[in-house]
Amino acid sequence: MKRFSRRQFIEWSAWGTGAVLASPWLGAQSNVLAPPELTIRGGTVIDPASGLHGRRDVMVRDGRIQQVGLAEAGSMGGHVIDATGLLVVPGLVDLHAHVGAPEATLGLPVDTLTAETGVTTCVSAGDVGAPDWAAFQRDVVDQLNTRVLAFLHISNRGLLGFPEPEMLDLADIAVDRAAETVAAHADVLLGIKVREGSAIVGENGLEPLRRAIAAAERAGGGARVMCHIGDAPGALSDLLDLLRPGDILTHCFSGLGNNIVQAGKLLPAAREAQTRGVIFDVGHGGGSFDFAVAEAALDQGLRPHTISSDLHRASIDTPGNPRLPWVMSKFLALGFSLDEVVAMVTTRPAGVIDRIQGLGTLAPGAPADVTLLELVEEPTVFVDTTTKRRAGDRYLRPAGVIRAGRVMV
Numbered sequence: 335m336k337r338f339s340r341r342q343f344i345e346w347s348a349w350g351t352g353a354v355l356a357s358p359w360l361g362a363q364s365n366v367l368a369p370p371e372l373t374i375r376g377g378t379v380i381d382p383a384s385g386l387h388g389r390r391d392v393m394v395r396d397g398r399i400q401q402v403g404l405a406e407a408g409s410m411g412g413h414v415i416d417a418t419g420l421l422v423v424p425g426l427v428d429l430h431a432h433v434g435a436p437e438a439t440l441g442l443p444v445d446t447l448t449a450e451t452g453v454t455t456c457v458s459a460g461d462v463g464a465p466d467w468a469a470f471q472r473d474v475v476d477q478l479n480t481r482v483l484a485f486l487h488i489s490n491r492g493l494l495g496f497p498e499p500e501m502l503d504l505a506d507i508a509v510d511r512a513a514e515t516v517a518a519h520a521d522v523l524l525g526i527k528v529r530e531g532s533a534i535v536g537e538n539g540l541e542p543l544r545r546a547i548a549a550a551e552r553a554g555g556g557a558r559v560m561c562h563i564g565d566a567p568g569a570l571s572d573l574l575d576l577l578r579p580g581d582i583l584t585h586c587f588s589g590l591g592n593n594i595v596q597a598g599k600l601l602p603a604a605r606e607a608q609t610r611g612v613i614f615d616v617g618h619g620g621g622s623f624d625f626a627v628a629e630a631a632l633d634q635g636l637r638p639h640t641i642s643s644d645l646h647r648a649s650i651d652t653p654g655n656p657r658l659p660w661v662m663s664k665f666l667a668l669g670f671s672l673d674e675v676v677a678m679v680t681t682r683p684a685g686v687i688d689r690i691q692g693l694g695t696l697a698p699g700a701p702a703d704v705t706l707l708e709l710v711e712e713p714t715v716f717v718d719t720t721t722k723r724r725a726g727d728r729y730l731r732p733a734g735v736i737r738a739g740r741v742m743v
């Protein structure tokens with residue numbers, strides 16, 4: 335992902351200069367004097383990609399960020415949203431979610447949840463396999479206002495039959511077809527999803543992961559593997575050793591038994607995996623986030639790269655409340671800074687997606703996907719997925735969502 339210096343950002347954000355600025359992504363000229371269609375006024379903008387954290391006004395035109403700066407009252411145009419007292423951040427990006435038609439058994443109709451999640455972009459983590467991809471893309475992905483990318487499940491079954499295990503029979507894997515599907519839809523498909531849990535893979539051990547990697551390599555184009563862990567079969571170190579740089583370990587702080595922390599010690603293979611570029615993703619879900627594992631891993635120097643929800647029909651009403659802003663709030667309670675937590679759901683997952691120019695930032699020319707958050711300062715109790723509780727003193731609550739310049743919430 336292209337990055338911009340702080341100085342460039344300030345220049346692009348200069349107000350009322352009369353200059354016609356080149357958009358960094360469109361390759362075209364955007365006239366800063368044209369009136370904005372939408373102004374988000376008076377909020378505290380946090381844009382980790384540029385290092386900006388301060389009071390700014392955000393102006394939007396043609397579905398893109400036009401300027402970020404301090405506007406004169408008279409120059410605010412179009413619809414004005416008063417964001418005083420709120421955080422204004424790039425639209426939240428959820429790297430592990432589940433998406434489906436209204437009648438799906440696991441995936442959610444994500445547009446109906448925008449007010450609760452603040453999410454403008456999410457990644458379907460293996461909801462379908464290759465045989466169902468075309469229909470899923472046409473009937474679900476393309477119908478949503480939320481931007482959806484996806485990992486294709488290595489099993490032809492995908493997760494459409496959840497909670498039936500999808501990987502008991504290796505005959506359900508077709509490496510070539512999965513690879514061809516990912517290669518043919520590389521604009522939307524980031525790679526291959528596999529779930530390595532004992533009850534899911536049965537006697538097949540790590541073979542589904544090996545085949546997922548083979549399919550990703552055959553697809554080419556840097557296709558990634560997203561591997562779910564929990565009670566993975568065999569030694570978790572063997573699984574970790576298979577993951578390639580750029581692959582994603584999701585549910586990294588699972589406490590289901592075969593954890594990255596064992597007998598109080600972080601597995602050396604976990605540290606080695608992170609060092610060589612494996613991406614550690616939270617994937618909270620209904621059963622995959624254990625404060626004790628997280629705290630031990632953090633104490634021993636392993637920090638996750640991205641925060642994701644693993645929100646789906648079976649997790650959405652669990653006590654841990656895996657809605658993305660609530661999971662972000664747990665990381666505030668664990669001692670992460672607000673700026674890092676915002677980065678973990680904006681510029682970092684956008685970098686993993688690595689397909690959409692300007693995703694995860696508020697720089698001029700970027701898609702006008704913006705989330706407004708309220709930082710509520712009050713004593714709060716957070717629960718993980720094992721009923722452990724931790725106290726916090728603040729939490730994040732969505733207060734508005736703009737997607738491609740349109741006010742959704």
Ligand SMILES: [Zn+2]
Binds near residue numbers: 430431432459619644
């Ligand atoms: Zn999931």
